[in-house]
Amino acid sequence: MNLINRSIFLFLLTALAACNKNLLDTTPTDRLAVNVFWKTEADAKLAVNALYLDLDSTNILALDALTDIGHTNQNFDVQAYVELGTYDQSSAKVYGEWKSAYKGIHAANYFLENVDKVTTVTPALINQFKGEAKTLRAYQYIKLAGLYGDVPLVTTSITLEQSRTLKRTPVSEIYDFIDKELTDAAALLPATYTAAADKGRIARGAAWALKARADLFAGRYQLAVDAATEVNGLGYTLYDSYQKLFSYAAENNKEVILDKQFIKDNYPNNIFAILAPYSQKNGNSSYVPTKVLADTYQTSTGKKINSSGSNFDPAHPYDNRDPRLRYSLFVDGDALPSGLIFHPAPNSGTADAIGSTYIASTTGYNLKKYINPEDYVNPGNCGINIILLRYAEVLLTYAEAKIELNQLDQTVYNAINAVRQRADVNMPALPAGLTQSQLRDAVRYERTVELAFEGQRLYDIRRWKTAETVMNGPVYGITWNNNGQLTTVQVVSFNRAFDKSRHYLWPVPQKERDLDPALSQNPNW
Template structure:
């Protein structure tokens, strides 16, 4: 019921409104292309239904492509448009670039529409309206953080636009985007509840969500003290006791999750099993696959590797053994089909045995923000400030060893700033692998030109008594300074000549 409320009630209500608008007796009074103030924006329930719709524009499967544009994952089918982004051969007309822009601004426009109309609701329950406004403002801030990380300067839009206004926009400097995000989240957080008493409200924005998003934004902006302060405001959360079940149905809505995109099998499903699982699993696509560079980042005996990646010899959801070795026979052998993993690895996060029966109809929630990120954000910001106190080690070590199934040795005190920087960066990469954050990390760390050059490598196997490391076909990447920001999509500049372009695009 909780996700049904959050995701569908508004659309059911919208359908009723539009159906009513088609009644011959109402044709002269009710428009059928929008929600009329004659019949909507009247009650508290209208306000709740309207804010629910904004949640549908949170990211879902898109997050997996972002990691495939980095060193830790690979676009497995080299003829897909995402592959050109990975290789560095994309341009201003590339579909993934435009789609990211368009999806974010759809979410922003819907948030703006809600905020412009919700005060029309006749109620004395100002606390409810303030909460709903804060939910909308927080989701809008989420989109602006993403846009700033991908494009840099972007138009800052805070009110609904008509067509004439939309083609006269200019780009707002990215520093001002981050200023706006800071203000929105700082003002929204106190108006949000720490938690919701009803299970029907699981998945809603909470106070901790707003503070955690502010910490993310401030870290990406290089505002390290602000990131420390915001992360310190995230209280009442804890790491889930099992890393392995974080991405399973058993782990949904646990104490670590601050924000997720919620799905429901049969109603609004997600096809993550079909997208990521090995090809032998009912012809799953294995669209994005891990790389050898990702595998090599794990320390010896780090169980998170086996919880995150299918490797040679693992048991798959169907009960068969994963056999990716070239020439080894079976559907998963490298080279047997372009759907089989070109690296010999497949992503295991979000692959649930229960979804094998219907691979494109999954109900698993996609996590967008969790407490482990907050801890690592706090640690990294403190390290960049050169505030190397015990709290830095405590934050990193909680992530490393406070789960029942992840018990890695503590990082010992006494490290230099450079040593701790390398440690926290590796820890972010392995802890948050395949969760859509590494693209933004290598951009702000300015490591893209180092890690995104040359071929993609995969598993090592023995052939004729000698070790052979797989090199993915047509996988040679090129990364230059211009790739630290995506270009402004040409479609947008054709419509609005006032939009400037990023350097060298």
């Protein structure tokens, strides 16, 4: 059994044992009472396994749809108001991310407060579980810091009255906590697991890789370099096929450092239904790529499409491009899981034609990542794992941090080129002698195309302070042949707005401030 199967099995086993008692026993059967739990190592394992349920999953796709490279396809979706800049502190999106993060933090706090009650003959195992819980708690705080800035730092269970007097902790102290938390966790975690039942369990590399991510977000570049360096030598490598990286065949490969594990029938997700083109069993096209993303991919010569000598052909825009374009996006002429051919142009007459229904992609692009033929029969019952952190990101984190430190040595080139020259990508290596500015552009390009729709773009354009430039104006889609005239699609009645005086941070949700008047608000909300 893998991690999710074990969690479900142990829960059912415990529930059955609780039900097989004298009928007069008043122990509740719909939950585990504290006085009968926290006894054995099995209890501890069940409890730590449950913490993984609070990890992000398909919501990372939604975060990228709030950036220049993605779009929330239905204008009436609550997310669309974030793109439009018309949201406020009452936004369900803003509240939902806050609520889910603190739910995970509360669960980790409760675990860490109680796990030492367990009787154990293997203290190292309990320490491992603590390391997992600390890493999962830090994961939530990284997200909170990136989205809201200052947030309450809660590391113990609190009473209802205490919750009404919490104050926000400066974001620098949140990052201090994350640094210590993940350093401590790394010391408790094994480098790897050998048992099949432990697939998906957090290992030492996840703690260091998350620390590298957090330090990059915080601008603590030397610490990011140091943490990324710790990941090296732990057995992670780039998977040889980007095209197959998000397939069932590639699950649990050596590039994956942290993922959310799913199982068809038992604990599925609905990513196929969320992302697939409308022709695929009424796929929802909930979050779609934009022209910005499609145009970002370089030509196979390693040049921008508008650069002199790029050999870009507007009439055949997807030919001779960075292979990651076709690996990541469904574009005109691609085969779909059903066997149909994707034709999104407004005059195509297909179910995927722009304007054929409000559900079809409004940009003419659909995401190909995670759309697997195995899920076509039942799009709402997907077992594909959602990757939350992989080795390619660590390499790019290392490179970006070194560039910002102006440490422009060969290791920077090696890290970026390793990502560019994956076996089935094979883009030209960076030329030697680039300036800091040129290398900055190079690593930002790689993060954009390599990690597209993996939940990092929103944080990137915020910390780079480019959101105010890229997040204003219309949303564009495909360029199509309109009776011999090349015409670019513009999403109807949609004009993004980004106010640099306040939109670099989300507001503290109003629901939280109603319950806790001590919570301050971000500027200009």
